[in-house]
Amino acid sequence: MLSHTDTTAQDDLVTAETCAAALGITKDTGREYWFTDQYGVTYRGLASHVTLAALAHSDFTQDAFPQLNGRPLQRTARWVITLFTSRHTDPQHAARFAALSPWQVCELVAYLWRHRDDAAMHKIGPATLHLYTGHLLDHDGDPSALPDVVDRSPQPSLAQENCNLFARLQVTATARDGADDVPVPMLVEVTEKVSWRVKTAIPLAVEDLARLLVGSGFSVSEYLDRNAHLIEGFLRYELADSEGQDVNAWRLTTRREHALSSPPPEPVQVRLYFVGPDRATALETVPFSTRALAACAVVEGDEVFETTVEVNHDQVRTTR
Known part of the structure; x- marks a missing residue:
């Protein structure tokens, strides 16, 4: 019930x-x-x-x-x-x-x-x-x-x-x-597993060949780790066996939990509201996203101050 x-x-x-x-x-x-x-x-x-x-x-x-x-x-x-x-x-x-x-x-x-x-x-x-x-x-x-x-x-x-x-x-x-489109900050994580299977001849010193066939504690993987140049030519992406990309993305929140890794196509203007007895003091405080939220924090002697900031890829600039 x-x-x-x-x-x-x-x-x-x-x-x-x-x-x-x-x-x-x-x-x-x-x-x-x-x-x-x-x-x-x-x-x-x-x-x-x-x-x-x-x-x-x-x-x-x-x-x-x-x-x-x-x-x-x-x-x-x-x-x-x-x-x-x-x-x-x-x-x-x-x-x-x-x-x-x-x-x-x-x-x-x-x-x-x-x-x-x-x-x-x-x-x-x-x-x-x-x-x-x-x-x-x-x-x-x-x-x-x-x-x-x-x-x-x-x-x-x-x-x-x-x-x-x-x-x-x-x-x-x-x-x-x-506008038909709106720049929306996204956090995107892409993972992909890529593997290669190569059959080729690798030049080996006779002594190393004997150690690989008879000895212990020495492997082909260890040898190629030390001599990566021998197979680098085969490790091209177009020759890879890929399991496909797994993409996870979600919209960022108003709390700006993540920094943008690339700028939006155009600067974005954001309107912020501050509360304080005067503008200089208010701008030192945490901003509010709406005037209504800022008004809820006003106490006697405080005012709500509005500021518009322009968010670019390399800076945030106050425009008003």
Whole structure:
């Protein structure tokens, strides 16, 4: 069953207020909500769907919401996308979700995160979704007890709908200046096993031949290690027997855990936010990726200062 998770200090980090603050949302945010990610791609469209895309965006919210109690906030947002955009979901229920304000979407996702039980959530499908979320979409408040009902036979198509969640959202993504491509830092590891099998005549001194055939403690491998020039001509890549390349790659995080080994094709402009009593002092502190996150760190006497840096292959230069 879906059981209420006991409130802990970590649970307090994921509330409608904290979700909204991370996305620059207030209770007054209207139907024109949009956001731009760290790669300069801007997401616009139906406000409720744009908000859900922001909460599910792995790089956009990971710093604000780490994996608390083994329950990533992004996973909850993706679960909401899966069910509320399913063709099997009651159209009226899906329409009520689509009509939510950005703040109300944050309330819904935070509520489900705080109450979720991963094992039970996978058993809830379009037929029973309204029992768990109807009270929030109809604005009737938080029920005292959650239902213990799951779909008798979950729709098999739900698994396939997970493959391309973005395509199911009424959201468009556009790059800066209308570009078709966006430079995205990647850490790429490529491994390959290459071997050669060569049959050739190797000049050996008579004394060494006798030692190889009769003696001990002396091998052909040892001899060739000492005389690598005898076979170097055979060790060309085109003569190799390769098992193929194994490529592993993943996108870098906003924490810049890895340095780039080669520059992007064009300089990338990154907007950073600093907090402090004055600009000089603020620039000595750790930056924030969004103004909303910086605002959360403001104390009395502090201001938020914005700086744009241009990232080149050999330097980072402040442009504003």
